[in-house]
Amino acid sequence: MSPLHPSTFLAAAAPTTPGLSHVKQLAASTFVRTHETVRQQKADRSFALAYQYIIVAIIAVLTIRNVARVIARRNRAWRLVLQKLNSLQMEKLGEQKEGYEPLGHRATWSAKMDAIVFLPLRSRWACGLENPLQVFLVLASIALNVGFVLAITLEYNGPQNSTWNTIHVVALRCGWMSMAQLPAVIAMTGRNSLVRFLTGIDEQHLRFCHKLLAAWMALLGVVHTVDATCAQLVWFGGNGVGSLWLHNYLGQTGIAMILGLILLCVFSLRPIRMRFYETFLVAHVTGVILVLVGIIYHVPSLRVWLYVPLGFWIFERVMRLVQTCSLSLLLQLKFRLPLVKASATLIEGAVVLRVPFKGEWQAGQHCFLHFLDPSFASTPTVWFQSHPFSIANVPTCTVAYDNGHHDMLFVMRTRKGMTKVLADRLAKSPTGMADLWCTVEGPYGGATDTEQFHxxxxxxxxxxxxxxxxxxxxxxxxxxxxxxxxxxxxxxxxxxxxxxxxxxxxxxxxxxxxxxxxxxxxxxxxxxxxxxxxxxxxxxDLLYKELPQPPRPTLEQRRASVASTNSWxxxxxxxxxxxxxxxxxxxxxxxxxxxxxxxxxxxxxxxxxxxxxxxxxxxxxxxxxxxxxxxxxxxxx
Structure with a gap:
């Protein structure tokens, strides 16, 4: 639940409930701005902003690191170009692969760091964390959030009343800190997030930070809700709590946000997410809408806190659209159509998809495919979703069309959800083949350069x-x-x-x-x-069917044994x-x-x-x- 502003808590703090004394109702309906309350409000805001500054500082350091790596990578790329030219020259001289210099056996600094940071944790006490980096991030988030919440929360020395009391002060601080997580959570959302763009960190690693901060947002929101309810219970009893949750917009919007947080947290658990991915997507979108709309109506003065996260979300969506039209080609003033007709074939347990693609891609990259074929218009699990698939080929191994397109090859295992709907659609065809309209977003990622390995x-x-x-x-x-x-x-x-x-x-x-x-x-x-x-x-028989013929005897002698065989x-x-x-x-x-x-x-x-x-x-x-x-x-x- 998002934070309550002191002035807006007044209506909830003073419900007209039979059984409450006139003195208590009068005290609840009077908002006294003492020096202590003003100090507390300023402290809440300053601590939330300080938390934002720390996150921004961390992202800035990672951005500088990424810029340095990009510069080094470009220099390395130039060295590789020179090395390729040298190797081609050696090939012409008959030296070919004998010209490479010997390699050392000393582990690089980056390899040692990788070994430490990403060392798998096999202990049951790891609580599902996979490596020391995740443990460090969890401990750092605990230190930051607990430290900010408890810094001066328990030091409230002002007059105790229904609006300002120690319990309610804890609720307000937790609410502010819950709200402070929101910009970072949205800034790390999506495969084209602003943080990924600046830091160069892969989406798979940023997703852990996204989930960690979202968990803190949910936890602090729940603590805020519980503390605010306890403050209401102490001052007005059970009738006051019932009036808050059933008849006041603060309680009603709070319930909506709690439901949204439950949807987000429960369906984001890995076993549920991996098995019911389509349900997870629907629950995630619904939960986000409940939380954001709830914040707007819960405390209208906090709407300004949503402008920056909204900008982060718009940036991610625009970049996703650009990736559909090919980012690298766009910078060269060349475009490709976002909607193409792909050829799909149903084979043993999988769907083979060949997509015409204008541009280049590298080994180890993947794309997000979104099928917009009219035949799937009545199937939400296909029409409204995009899924990641690895590219199973490289352009150097494909024949280019006259228009410069290459066929991207995707091999999609038939499971539940979208792939099953796609397989059922192809099964209705007499040939097991069909042309489908789809969009290709990407390519993303990449693989290690294999040229230097024996x-x-x-x-x-x-x-x-x-x-x-x-x-x-x-x-x-x-x-x-x-x-x-x-x-x-x-x-x-x-x-x-x-x-x-x-x-x-x-x-x-x-x-x-x-x-x-x-x-x-x-x-x-x-x-x-x-x-x-x-x-x-x-x-x-199926396995060796349609294999290419053995090499002809005219090839080099080391292949002569293959050419002389009569059977594959x-x-x-x-x-x-x-x-x-x-x-x-x-x-x-x-x-x-x-x-x-x-x-x-x-x-x-x-x-x-x-x-x-x-x-x-x-x-x-x-x-x-x-x-x-x-x-x-x-x-x-």
Whole structure:
């Protein structure tokens, strides 16, 4: 519940209730502005503003850090360009990959900091917190909020009456501090938030701060409500409390805001949010409306506090619209249509979507897809929502149209909600295909530059294979063009059923052919957690159907063995795939891969949080002994 201004509390403090003495009602209806009350009001406002200044100062420091990193990144990008030119020159001289300088084995300062800050917490006493950074943020927020609330709240020495008393003073301070969280909460809302724009911090990390400050807003609002109710109960008894909540706009708007906070907090819990995402969105929007409208009518003088948060929200929405028209192209005075016609195909357990895209994107990026096809107009779960999906390819591996467009490839696992509605729509088509109108917002994110690594381990869980597929395509493209150090790539993929992965496995086998031609050793291991533990003959036929023909004998001699085989089942390209039952032993796979690597190693993981945390735990133990880098891609909604 938002804070009560002292002058507006008068009406609630003096209800005309039978049973109250004339003296008490007279005292409640008289607002006395003493020196102590004026001091208390100024203190409340100054403390709320001081809290804002601290948050602004932290964001300013992070912004300076981001500017410095951008400058360093641009310089690094220029060095990489020079390195590419040098490597191409060496290729012409016949030197190719032998010209790279040896690598050291000393962990960088940033890698050490990553190991400390993001070290997974496995203790049950962590209360669901994932790393030391989250623990620090929680402790810092406790120190700030509790310190500001208790600083002078208990020092009220003015005359005790129904409007000004120690209990009510605590309520007012908690209300002000609850309101002080609002600008930061909204400034961190959304994938194009102002804080993300200034600091460069990924949305997935800002979301924790957003939820943390929102939790403090809810907690302080509840304390404000409870204290205000207790003050009313002490001075006017149960009848006064009933009159406050049932017949006074302060109590009524307070109830509306409490309901909004309950919706926000309950449906934001991870188990509920992940299982009922569509319901979470509806509840979140409803809760925000109840809270904001409640604040406006609860204390009209606080409307000015909503102007800045409203500006933050408008900024995020405008940036989201710009991303739909392509931000980078917009700066070059080139535009792309926000609404395009995509080709969707229903395959085994997934929907393959090919979207014409004008512009470039990088490996490891993702987009938000919003289907606006008329066939979904009566389906709110599709029409009013956008969902993030990893791009499963890179433009260098696609053929450009005459108009400069490339096909973005998305592989969407069929689950509940939007993907199920989309799959049902395609199932009605005789061919399992349909053209759908959609918008593409992005691309967002990115992946670690893989050119500097000799051996790469890609660990994916479920739909995380899309992120891995784009990185794999980029790695092989660079290796084939001889400006990459990659000599070995290992892909670990965990799925529930092998039949639902046939199309993706077939694409990975195509990548195995490219890897063999580029001189890169590729190993693909599929772990099946449910259902069949080995593929059936029918699945094998589907898996090897439509594979490209083996290389011709005219290629280099190292590929002659592939060209001489009469069956794909005898080819080393097929040997790249191994299907295993159960779950991968991350604690064995990661250390052995890094320890046996010949050169610098990169470990990439994309999938469920538990798997990502397990990979991070193993890699952080190896930073000091081996030249290994880690990338964790999380796409939590």
């Amino acid at each position: 051996e790469i381990l890609l660990v994916a869980g479920g739909a995380g294979i899309s992120h891995v597929m784009s990185m794999l395509a980029d790695i092989l493209y660079k290796a084939r063009n001889s400006y990459s150090r990659a000599t070995r790539v290992r892909v670990i993929w965990t799925v529930q059923n092998v039949e639902q992965s046939v199309w993706t496995l077939r694409e990975l086998l195509n990548s195995a052919k490219t890897a063999y031609e580029a001189g890169v050793e590729l190993q693909v291991e599929l772990y099946v957690t449910r259902g069949m533990q080995a593929p059936s003959p029918q699945t094998v 089942h005898e080819s080393p390209i097929v040997d790249a795939l191994t299907i295993l039952p159960g779950r991968p032993r991350i604690d064995h796979i990661v250390p052995r891969f890094v320890a046996n690597a010949q050169g610098k190693t990169l470990v990439v993981t994309c999938g469920p949080t538990a798997m990502a945390q397990a990979v991070r735990w193993e890699v952080t133990k190896l930073f000091s002994a081996y030249p290994v880098s880690l990338e964790v891609a999380l796409f939590e909604c």
